[in-house]
Amino acid sequence: MTDRPKTSSTSRSRRTAPEPAEDLTSVLSSKVVGQPNVINVIVPYIDMFQAGLAPENRPVGVFLLLGPTGTGKTRTVEALAEALHGSSKNLLKIDCGEFQMEHEVAKLIGAPPGYLGHRETQPMLSQQKLTAVTSDKSALSLVLFDEIEKAAPSLTRLLLGVLDRGILRLGDNSVVNFEKSLVFLTSNLGAKEMMREINPDFGFQSANAGPTRDELTQKLQNIALVAVRKKFSPEFVNRIDHVITYQPLNAESFSAIVDHEIDNLQSHVNTRLGARCFTVDVPFETRQWLIERGTSSEYGARELKRTIHKHLTQPLATMVAKNQVEASSKVRVELAPDHESLNLRVTSEGEAPVPSHPTVLLVDDNRDLLQFLERLMAESGWELLVAESASDARRVVSNRKPNAALLDYMLPDGNGVELAQQLRQSMPNLQVIMMTGSVLAPEEEAICEEHDFPVLRKPFLATDVMNQIRGRLAGRASAGR
Secondary structure (H helix, E strand, O other), X not given: OOHHHHHHHHHHHHHOOOOOHHHHHHHHHHHOOOOHHHHHHHHHHHHHHHOOOOOOOOOOEEEEEEOOOOOOHHHHHHHHHHHHHOOOOOOEEEEHHXXXXXXXXXXXXXXXXXXXOOOOOOXXXXXXXXXXXXXXXXXXXXXXXXXXXXXXXXXXXXXXXXXXXXXXXXOOOXXXXXXXXXXXXXXXXXXXHHHHHHXXXXXXXXXXXXXXXXXXXXXXXHHHHHHHHHHOOHHHHOOOOEEEEOOOOOHHHHHHHHHHHHHHHHHHHHHHHHHHOOEEEOOHHHHHHHHHHHOEOOOEHHHXXXXXXXXXXXXXXXXXXXXXXXXXXXXXXXXXXXXXXXXXXXXXXXXXXXXOOOEEEEEOXXXXXXXXXXXXXXXXXXXXXXXXXXXXXHHHHHHOOOOEEEEEOEEOOXXXXXXXXXXXXXXXXXXXXXXXXXOOOHHHHHHHHHHOOOEEEOOOOHHHXXXXXXXXXXXXXXXXX
């Protein structure tokens, strides 16, 4: 009898041991695409809580998340719930659009004594509900006030006590303690002005080269802060720890989101169908089509999820409902001949697989680099075709057509710029990236600029190579919109 509690206590303490900060950062980075600054701001507050050093008499952290729609504001809080508690449902979410009228705010705290409905109206914010969204893994509760700008002014006044002292008094005079909570407020304040900055349609900026990403980041942050100060009172803004502005997603981010959504779909099929599950085979060209049809700077990743749902999830469900898919079979999702839609079919036994990730040609006589990048790309599911000279490269592409080429400038039998021009002539859609440790001649710099061959300067990080290729391939897919 005495051994059981001891074992249970030990396992519980093992479950509640805080995860290292780098692990949490890594997990969140894989779930929230294209917003590294957001993760770097939030994670230190979780570290403080896990170390027992969070401030007393106030929430662990209060964050106002701003930015264009579809950039991952709500997704950040859901991903945090998954990382801390194992499920995105482990968060207390308040849709502020439901509290646009002053009298509706009473639903949050319940009717006070003497009012009709007292003891019958259950408050939406209560200590029990805060506790219910915690888990054995973490005692930290996540509270999300979604689209806070839509709420009646009395809601923000109600939150002043929560954000300042970590206390909310309910209608029945009981108290809710938010000292073990992270509070998130999301808003689309300034989103229209941000979109005009991102996609100017008149004036000098649209005619000339746009701002750099750092310049755009600073401009969006300034727009966000101005919009916040116009909407909310100074005492409310001063109780917020961080106002975080989300950046518009780029082509590389959309590519990563497509891969993530398809992985989620496969996991959903495996979980829901069990022994009747099958494999969803989505080739690389199909993934690029989904990016092309499902992304825009205006709606971000929201369109992408809808596109995958319409062209992939729903047709798959129809095939399952009609018993057209046998257990352990493979359903391949291919482009229709007119490239206007997708065709789903069950592949025959022994049919050759089609790559679901890009095939990259790497031409360099540095064998250590070849082996390193080959191993790195294999871990990401990519296929690498290697050659040590221009003649080797021409032989390789006669048998296999890569999606992208990474070419060294100095080759034993020529230079990479000449090879790039030859490859582009035979494969017009090939995305070419040059590598060099020296300075290119002016005429070759001009050729690279004319043909859109970006130049990667050595030495570079391995992640720089992967990100450059992802960005080029996803950018080609979105260029037609």
